[in-house]
């Protein structure tokens with residue numbers, strides 16, 4: 636079975652390294668064990684525990700696994716403990732981290748599959764079968780990874796913690812980005828650190844000033860519906876990106892150079 640993530644949907648190719656990196660930062664060493672699965676591989680796997688020896692490891696026949704569509708991958712731990720040892724809740728924590736990237740986690744299923752993650756934004760396997768018929772046809776619709784230097788963040792006035800796009804709000808013509816999202820983008824621990832609970836902005840500014848290129852900077856913040864937002868333009872100045880608004884698309888956009896992106900370890904798309 637393949638461990639090659641380049642066989643997966645481009646969005647997964649982009650998300651997986653970020654996911655692994657975030658896990659690593661939190662002390663979880665993750666290994667990819669299974670990505671795209673051919674018909675033969677799925678058939679063999681389905682036979683396991685049924686017509687062949689072994690434990691049952693899959694509940695679906697080809698092509699009804701997201702692995703058959705390049706939309707799923709499996710992991711194990713790679714820290715010297717048992718590959719599937721979950722006595723310390725390792726898979727549960729990693730599962731939650733995966734979900735922050737918009738991945739569906741098999742640990743949330745009725746029949747749990749904790750090493751499994753998938754992307755279902757293009758539909759369930761039933762829908763993919765109905766729409767494309769086979770994997771090759773679906774694959775032809777895949778857009779290559781963006782090569783440009785810019786990233787765009789959709790504007791939203793809604794609160795939906797399940798959406799992993801970056802929520803921004805607009806006040807008096809100024810755009811603000813949610814600090815919790817930003818903390819995540821910056822790979823800071825703000826949203827995970829229970830000891831330094833975010834209550835007010837002053838707390839954050841005092842406790843965790845934003846440091847860019849060894850320079851401390853101040854960013855105007857507001858509190859809205861209990862969430863702290865930072866002025867995107869101030870932030871843009873501080874981090875070296877441009878903020879603008881596309882009238883036609885009704886989208887706020889953020890432009891950032893890849894070099895800057897890597898330097899400050901932002902993980903914007």
Ligand SMILES: [Zn+2]
Nearest residue numbers: 707708709751
């Ligand atoms: Zn799987």
